Amino acid sequence: MAPKETRIVTKFLHEHPDDSWTIDAAVANGAYKSLRKALTEMTPEQIMNEQVKASGLRGRGGAGFGTGQKWSFLPKDVFPRYLAVNADEGEPSTFKDHMLVERDPHQLIEGIVITAFAIEAHVAFIYLRGEFALGADRLERALADAYARHFVGNNILDSGFDLEIVLHRGAGAYVAGDETGLLESLEGERALPRIKPPFPAVQGLYAQPTVVNNVETLSTVPHVISRGGEWYAGLGVNRSTGTRIFSVSGHVERPGNYEVELGMTFRDLIEGLAGGVRGGKQLKFFIPGGASSPWLLPEHLDSPLDMDYVQNDLKSMLGSGAVMVFDETVDPLLVAWRLSKFFAHESCGKCTPCREGSSWIERVLYRMSHGEGRPEDLDLLLDFGDNIVPGLNAPFAQTTICALGPSTMSPVVSLGRWFRDEIDERMRAQAEPTATKVLIR
């Protein structure tokens, strides 16, 4: 049987491609019904425990932390509390939140209001990636319409609950997607991540208890409320409950976002839904969860989209849900170099291993991928990489303040794991008649 999507979060935007972002279309389709249900039939504790915790929903931003569990870390009786919505989507090749913001802003707003009610926050900030201009327009419009219909603002739907939602546009910085970098940026600073603890739940925005959640996570919440945590927990596999949106790109016939029940195989996603490798070519490798995740090979295609399986058995991660597919013509060194250039560019510079390491890796990978490598280069990379990620074993140990530092090693570790023979041979050939080459740019 041909594999199928299971559309929950993306159902409405697919069914109403011409106006899904308007309040009339959204409300006609049942938007904000879950909000009414939550505000009139449930207490914050019930939402947190009986619905969201029971659903098994885990964060869709990258780390996969239990959503209800995260909310429950808020210290009792400390107010005000804030909700920060992570709409900064900068993980290379991830483009699902972008779609959710542009094409279903009311679903997101509904999820925000329910979540704010559950965590007893009265101000929420949406940190939207600066480059999402259309997203900003649509979200701004959607917020104004939602305020006008009393879905946001004071005394929402006569429940007595008040919530302000502030749309805050970023300005170009991947590291502002890290939850503490995001909070710094929201405070008007450079987006330098903070040392944890204290965690944001305890001391976040303006040193107050703060929950940071991803757009897809929050867009799922209304569905958990309307159909119940238990229903959601019945979808998916093991501790990866429900559905996730995977952004599939690179050398596939049909690149795009696919919402599938967790537990589907990579093969069904890549070959079944995305149409497989373009032009009848062979698959060389794929990256399963954004630039920060270690790479996988064709032999892993029959593995399940299960967050724990991918982490424990495949030593990678489902991360942000970005699946990048590369055919047999692709030079893995070139891909590794380009990703390392990204990390070097985006490193905020606060931690030495990341600041120095990322640019060293970039320079060595540059020469390796541009015909100027040396036979010892791969070992050199792994050797100083060990100072960034001691042991070089996934899940990566962290010597730095945020996870960007260790992420720089994902391409390098992958080269060592899967392409050593190919690279050794090439480096020996490159090194042969060593003319006076410029070895470092």
Add this chain to the structure above:
Amino acid sequence: MPFTDANVIKARAIIARYPHAKSAVLPLLHLAQDQDGWVSRDAMEEVAALLHIEPAQVLGTCSFYTMYKREPVGRLVVSVCTNVSCLVNQGPELLAALRARYAGDDDVFVEEVECLAACDLAPVLQVNYDYHGPVTPDAAATVIDEYKAGTRVARTVSGGRVA
């Protein structure tokens, strides 16, 4: 240029949205860039004055973020992605072709950017933050020339509002 009167009013409304004024640094810098097309020293000083902080604090924040242009750029900012999904779909070739074509053109500022979160459209570019993709170099030039000629309407430079 100093903020227009209308933008001063807007700026005050933005500041009022936040529990702490300094949070308004990013939005006020966007406002300045929307108005002038770039963020000048004077604009940073004005933002600082509105927020009762030092100009150096505004510069410190401003200089961290790639969208803020601290030198005048052309009317059209063309951002070409070369991250990996675009890399394997001729993104770098697109960038090189557009750089060559608009090398002497003061209206068009071509920049290389990281993943724009639209990789299903690879290779992707933005013109003043409007997305186009997938595009060949020739198709991209046609689009850019339409913006130049005014037959397509471009956003203001920081990716802010259209109507």
